Amino acid sequence: MAVVYRHQVRYHEVDQQGFLFNAHVLTIADVGLTELFRSLGWRYDELVAGGTDPSLAKTEIAFLRPARFDDVLDVEVTPTHVGRSSFTLSFHLRCGAYPVATVDTVYVNVDPDTATSRPLPAEVAARLRAVLPTS
Numbered sequence: 001m002a003v004v005y006r007h008q009v010r011y012h013e014v015d016q017q018g019f020l021f022n023a024h025v026l027t028i029a030d031v032g033l034t035e036l037f038r039s040l041g042w043r044y045d046e047l048v049a050g051g052t053d054p055s056l057a058k059t060e061i062a063f064l065r066p067a068r069f070d071d072v073l074d075v076e077v078t079p080t081h082v083g084r085s086s087f088t089l090s091f092h093l094r095c096g097a098y099p100v101a102t103v104d105t106v107y108v109n110v111d112p113d114t115a116t117s118r119p120l121p122a123e124v125a126a127r128l129r130a131v132l133p134t135s
Contacts, residue, residue, distance in 0.1 A: 002078040002092075005035045009071045019066035020100070026059065029091045029103045032077040036089065040127045051121045054107035057086065064099045071095045082128045085109050085117040 007028050015021040033054065034044050042050070067073055074094045081088040091103040111118045120128075 002076045003032070003036045003039045004074050004076050005032065007031070007073045007075055007093075009067050009069055009073065011069055014069045017066075018068055020068070020071075022061070022063065025061055025063075025093065025101050025103060028073070028075060028093065029059075029089075029105060032075050032091050033089060033105075033107070035075075036077045036079070040131070042124075047124070050124070051109075051118070052124045053110050053112055054087070055110040057106045057108045059103060059105040062102045064101055065095075067093070067095050067100045073100060079128045079132055080104070082120070082125055082132065085119050087120065087125075087128055 009020050013020055013024045037044060037047050042052075047053075072095065076092040076094070078090045078092075079087060080090045086106055086108045088104065088106050091101075091105070093100040093102070108117045109120045110116070119125075
């Protein structure tokens with residue numbers, strides 16, 4: 001299962017070339033994380049209150065084709081790995097038929113008081129595993 005949400009590129013998100021500025025791709029992916037958890041039954045504040053506080057540990061972005069002001073992007077979010085205290089999400093940004101970017105991000109569940117990793121709550125890990133793509 002992949003979660004898809006729509007993002008319309010806004011004026012302030014483009015650079016002088018008229019392209020979606022690269023840093024905004026991470027912002028769009030961050031919204032995708034929130035939307036994934038919303039689709040799994042948690043608002044973000046509920047997620048954090050329940051002991052899940054994902055912190056970005058590593059990300060890799062492939063820029064495939066530029067998006068421009070007013071383009072509408074479909075953002076597909078798919079969990080690809082769930083570990084003890086971390087999980088990986090893959091984001092695919094498309095504008096109509098063409099791919100714009102892919103983002104693969106590893107998140108670590110962090111205890112905000114100690115700034116160290118902690119296990120994902122069992123229910124969160126189970127729901128993420130339930131939507132992992134089958135091989």
